[in-house]
Amino acid sequence: MKKDYSRRSFIRKSAFLSSMLIGGGFILNACNSSTQSTTESETASAPVDxxxxxxxxxxxELQKRESLGYVEETPIPDSDCANCQLYIKPNEGEKCGGCQLFKGPVFENAYCTYWAPMV
Structure with a gap:
């Protein structure tokens, strides 16, 4: 029994395996993005009361907020979430914004130890 170790065979097998890996990645990514878009649309449609x-x-996330020193009223004048680079402004009709460091509602006049001035 003669084994086929030719360059052509190697290239064919490599191309097949590469296409399978890339195709599998696209399939997994498509499955993941459909799950995320459903979750994001459900979250976006429910405004924070x-x-x-x-x-x-x-x-x-609540512990993370606490460990970052989040307080609802800033102790430092002119250093609040509204003028922080990490602050996510509220959508129209919402009262509170968010933060790139943790999840949950954030007051505009709040503060945490990671406050970064807007540039």
Whole structure:
């Protein structure tokens, strides 16, 4: 029995495996993006009723907020979330914004130890 170790065979097998890996990546990415878009649209369609509504925020995220020193009223004049580079402005009809460092509602006049001035 003669084994086929030709360059042509190697290239054919490599091309086949590459296309399978790339195709599998596209399939997995498509599955993941459809799940994310559903979750994002559900979240985006439900406006935050109150800046104190933490019902959809996990305990881990609440602990992260606390560890970053988040307080609802800034102790430092002119250093609040509204003028922080990490602040996410509220959408129309929402009362509170967000933060790039943690999940959950954020007051405009709040503060955390990672405050970064807008540039």
């Amino acid at each position: 109150s800046c104190n509504d933490y019902s959809n925020v996990s305990d881990v």
